[in-house]
Amino acid sequence: MRADARKNYDQLLAAAREIVARDGAGASMRDIARQAGVGFGTMYRHFPTREALLEALLRTGFDAMAARADDLEASSAPDEALVTWLRETIAAAHAYRGVTASMIAAIEDPRSALHGSCVAMRSAGARLLAQAQAAGLARNDIDGTDLFAFVGALAWLADQPALAPRTDRLAGIIVEAILMRDLRNPGVMPSEPSSPVDG
Amino acid sequence: MRADARKNYDQLLAAAREIVARDGAGASMRDIARQAGVGFGTMYRHFPTREALLEALLRTGFDAMAARADDLEASSAPDEALVTWLRETIAAAHAYRGVTASMIAAIEDPRSALHGSCVAMRSAGARLLAQAQAAGLARNDIDGTDLFAFVGALAWLADQPALAPRTDRLAGIIVEAILMRDLRNPGVMPSEPSSPVDG
DNA sequence: ACCTGAACACCGTTCAAGT
DNA sequence: ACCTGAACACCGTTCAAGT
Numbered sequence: 001m002r003a004d005a006r007k008n009y010d011q012l013l014a015a016a017r018e019i020v021a022r023d024g025a026g027a028s029m030r031d032i033a034r035q036a037g038v039g040f041g042t043m044y045r046h047f048p049t050r051e052a053l054l055e056a057l058l059r060t061g062f063d064a065m066a067a068r069a070d071d072l073e074a075s076s077a078p079d080e081a082l083v084t085w086l087r088e089t090i091a092a093a094h095a096y097r098g099v100t101a102s103m104i105a106a107i108e109d110p111r112s113a114l115h116g117s118c119v120a121m122r123s124a125g126a127r128l129l130a131q132a133q134a135a136g137l138a139r140n141d142i143d144g145t146d147l148f149a150f151v152g153a154l155a156w157l158a159d160q161p162a163l164a165p166r167t168d169r170l171a172g173i174i175v176e177a178i179l180m181r182d183l184r185n186p187g188v189m190p191s192e193p194s195s196p197v198d199g
Numbered sequence: 200m201r202a203d204a205r206k207n208y209d210q211l212l213a214a215a216r217e218i219v220a221r222d223g224a225g226a227s228m229r230d231i232a233r234q235a236g237v238g239f240g241t242m243y244r245h246f247p248t249r250e251a252l253l254e255a256l257l258r259t260g261f262d263a264m265a266a267r268a269d270d271l272e273a274s275s276a277p278d279e280a281l282v283t284w285l286r287e288t289i290a291a292a293h294a295y296r297g298v299t300a301s302m303i304a305a306i307e308d309p310r311s312a313l314h315g316s317c318v319a320m321r322s323a324g325a326r327l328l329a330q331a332q333a334a335g336l337a338r339n340d341i342d343g344t345d346l347f348a349f350v351g352a353l354a355w356l357a358d359q360p361a362l363a364p365r366t367d368r369l370a371g372i373i374v375e376a377i378l379m380r381d382l383r384n385p386g387v388m389p390s391e392p393s394s395p396v397d398g
Numbered sequence: 399a400c401c402t403g404a405a406c407a408c409c410g411t412t413c414a415a416g417t
Numbered sequence: 418a419c420c421t422g423a424a425c426a427c428c429g430t431t432c433a434a435g436t
Contacts, residue, residue, distance in 0.1 A: 005400060029429060039402040044430065101359060108361045142372070149362045149369055153352035160300060162307045163348045170348055173341070177376040204419060228410060238421040243411065 009046050011036040016057050025054060025098035051106075054099055055113035061096070062117035065089050069124035078132040079179050085128050086151065089121075090171060093155035100155045107148065122148045132179070139180050150174055208245050210235040215256050224253060224297035250305075253298055254312035260295070261316035264288050268323035277331040278378050284327050285350065288320075289370060292354035299354045306347065321347045331378070338379055349373055 001009075015036035019027045029050060033043040047053040068088060072081035093100050106114030107122060126144025133140050154174070158167040175181075200208075214235035218226045228249060232242040246252040267287060271280035292299050305313030306321060325343025332339055353373070357366040374380075 002399065008401085028427090030427090040430075041403070041432080042401055045400075050429090104359045104361050145362075146365060146369060149356055149359075149365060152359070152362070153356050153369075156355045157348055157352050160303045160348075160351070162303050163344075163351070166345060166348060170345060170352075173376050174373065177372050201418065207420085227408090229408090239411075240413080240422070241420055244419075249410085 005046075008036070008038050008042055012038060012043055012046055012053070013056055016053055020054070020057065020096060020099075023097075025096070025102060029053075049113075051102060052113045054096075054102055055106075055117070058096060058099060058103070058114065059117045061092050062121045065092055066120045066124035069128050073128060073131060077137075078128070078135045079137040082128045082132045082138065082179070083175055085125065086147070086175060087168075087171065089125070089151050090154045090158060090167070093151060094158040097159055100152045100159075104148070104152050107145075125151070137180070138178055142178065147178075150178075204245075207235070207237050207241055211237060211242055211245055211252070212255060215252050219253070219256065219295060219298070222296075224295070224301060228252075248312075250301060251312045253295075253301055254316070257295060257298060257302070257313065258316045260291050261320045264291055265319045265323040268327050272327060272330060276336075277327070277334045278336040281327045281331045281337065281378070282374055284324065285346070285374060286367075286370065288324070288350050289353045289357060289366070292350060293357040296358055299351045299358075303347070303351050306344075324350070328377075336379070337377055341377065346377075349377075 012032065015032045016027075019032045019035055023031070029043065030040065032053070033040050036043070043053075047056065065085070065088065069081075069085050072085050075081075076084065093103070103114060103118055106112040107118040109115060112118075122144045125147045129138060129142070129144060129147055132138035154167060154171050157163050157170060211231065214231045215226075218231045218234055222230070228242065229239065231252070232239050235242070242252075246255065264284070264287070268280075268284055271284050274280075275283065292302070302313060302317055305311035306317040308314060311317075321343045324346045328337060328341070328343060328346055331337035353366060353370050356362050356369060
């Protein structure tokens with residue numbers, strides 16, 4: 001890759017990060033090329049489709065969340081690892097407004113440029129879920145794709161200005177349901193031995 | 200309203216229903232006008248904004264769901280009323296692909312044409328929730344807007360082809376969490392008298 | 399090799415001209 | 418009163434012409 005091409009590539013990615021954060025996944029391609037100081041044709045040479053551009057933009061973040069899952073798996077209890085990973089992943093997805101739909105469409109389309117990153121992230125979450133399930137800390141009737149679906153739905157909530165402030169609390173309710181916890185009484189701490197945990 | 204204007208209005212609405220069902224909330228306005236056999240100007244005379252058109256399209260459905268809440272409140276146990284209403288409302292929202300976001304944005308914008316219908320529907324759901332809460336059948340730490348948020352998130356799930364088949368099951372998990380039920384063992388039917396139902 | 403922008407076929411929206 | 422479509426400023430995308 002020639003030096004000028006490399007520079008254009010980097011500038012396009014930087015511009016895309018800025019414009020997509022401002023205007024969402026449907027941002028104007030022309031705006032991105034303009035912001036990068038590059039001709040439209042150059043942009044299409046580097047990224048033949050909008051999805052290819054989003055892919056390059058998201059791969060870094062996705063790979064980071066997959067790696068984060070590994071760290072959490074090693075350092076935390078299975079349930080806490082899962083909770084932390086879910087919260088951070090929702091927050092990360094929210095950083096790219098509106099991309100969640102493309103992300104989810106990519107997971108079952110092997111031809112999509114986003115496919116690899118999506119599958120890797122789903123696997124990372126699925127591993128954490130399996131750990132929690134093996135420890136008897138999470139319900140057994142959901143899988144990694146269900147987890148992915150919840151992340152997507154909650155990231156979508158975070159994208160709605162009217163609902164964003166409630167996202168954390170609603171995520172908490174879903175996490176409770178996944179972890180089979182019962183935290184309904186706000187005054188009672190989970191340290192109280194209220195549930196029968198016999199095998 | 201003149202007879203020809205009335206006819207154009209109705210044809211625009213019918214065309215919008217068809218095109219929006221096919222292409223979602225971002226459907227081409229020109230397509231709708233063309234499908235209706237009406238000039239662009241005529242369309243903008245009747246519906247000055249895209250939101251105004253969506254509003255007219257959705258108001259009927261929203262009002263129906265509000266009325267449905269009244270029926271259910273009168274005819275069913277509070278928890279079953281809430282479950283049924285949630286499922287039907289998610290299905291109804293899904294019939295208008297992608298409009299959920301506009302619907303939710305409208306709820307806190309009194310100037311939006313959708314505002315009235317949204318608030319009415321939220322109130323209907325909130326009433327069912329309050330009934331279930333009063334009967335001790337639903338958790339007390341959520342309100343009508345939370346319910347609305349769950350409906351939106353689940354309708355969004357139903358809009359994603361890759362996740363649509365799981366929507367019902369995931370809705371069930373959320374409903375369980377709202378109703379404080381524990382149906383985690385798939386083999387056990389709820390007919391088993393496991394919960395104390397004394398009043 | 400790589401870059402560029404005129405060119406094409408669209409889009410949402412407006413408004414002068416029609417009946 | 419109401420309808421219409423040319424006109425404007427955009428958009429995504431391509432491709433012949435340049436270096």
